[in-house]
Amino acid sequence: MERISQESQEGQASQERHERLTFRLDPELTPAFLDELTRLWADVSNAGGAIGFAGTVTYEEVRPETDRYAESLAAGRHRLLAGLDAAGRLRATAFLGFNTHRLQGHWAWLTTVMIDPSLQRGGHGRALLDAAEEHARALGLEALKLTCRGGLGLEHFYASCGYKEVGRVPGGLRVSADDYRDDIMMWLPLH
Template identity: 30%
Template sequence: MIRRGEPRDLHALAEILHACVHDGASVGFILPFATEQAEAWWRGVMPTLEDGQRELFVAEVEGVVRGTVQLSAAAMPNQPHRADVMKLLVHPQARRQGLGRALMEALEERAKALGRRLLVLDTRSSDPSRLLYLGLGYVVAGEIPGYCRNPFAEVYEPTTYMYKVLE
């Protein structure tokens, strides 16, 4: 089940972020990365949900939050048609069950309801999520070499920028 995320989900969201980083996800954090750091990051996100800057979606499996993604509407006056896809995370133990796809489809429906016609995201070029995005109709806009640090080692990897025009 996909639903809107709430502050009560903070602990589960922190567990997912922590597990994803420890599994090698390139989502802005490097090791060592403690659960407390993940909780602190999510505590910083929660006010942006309350003021409408972002919308949070969670995927539940048997009542347990196992995945999440965020929609951030562009704030600039010349971009009322655009939004960013942020932090698609699925717990490593819940992958390959369609949760990432379901989260993205819910996010896209909400973006359309908000009048957003263009979605933009970035992903480490070697991440499996890149294939998911391509399968959902996202188009590669370009790649930036050496953009992000690998979470395990001081190796800098390319990031791919992608977009999708919603119909």
């Protein structure tokens, strides 16, 4: 019986990984949506995701960051691309952060790129980046820039999606008292 249950769970996980997401720019920031965003962020962080935290985090630690994004979205400094499953649940995000400097208005930052851990390795990351690129072009942007944490191979994934490494600060990120990682900057021209 336990073996059947385990096989059933593995089959469900495989099906989930290949479920198609619908990407929506600027979904309504209801309290329920902000709660989903906070939970997704904590889940991704706790699964080893490199999205602003190191080690295990709680909902309460992540929520202030979610609220800061909500304020920035309301002020028009960011746009949110949300990946929703067939039931309308938030399963992926990418934020477009706009520059205020007059010489940098032609490109945006791509930040807080997250895929629900249960969906990873199913092509959703690439689909999310494709959707972000499409929306950035529609917004008139000429390039996207992001940073990623070294030591996890993330730069290889982004490179496979067309991003080029344009800078690296050795040891620029301290994830614990004795664990320093490179801060890697990547660039994607949109023309």
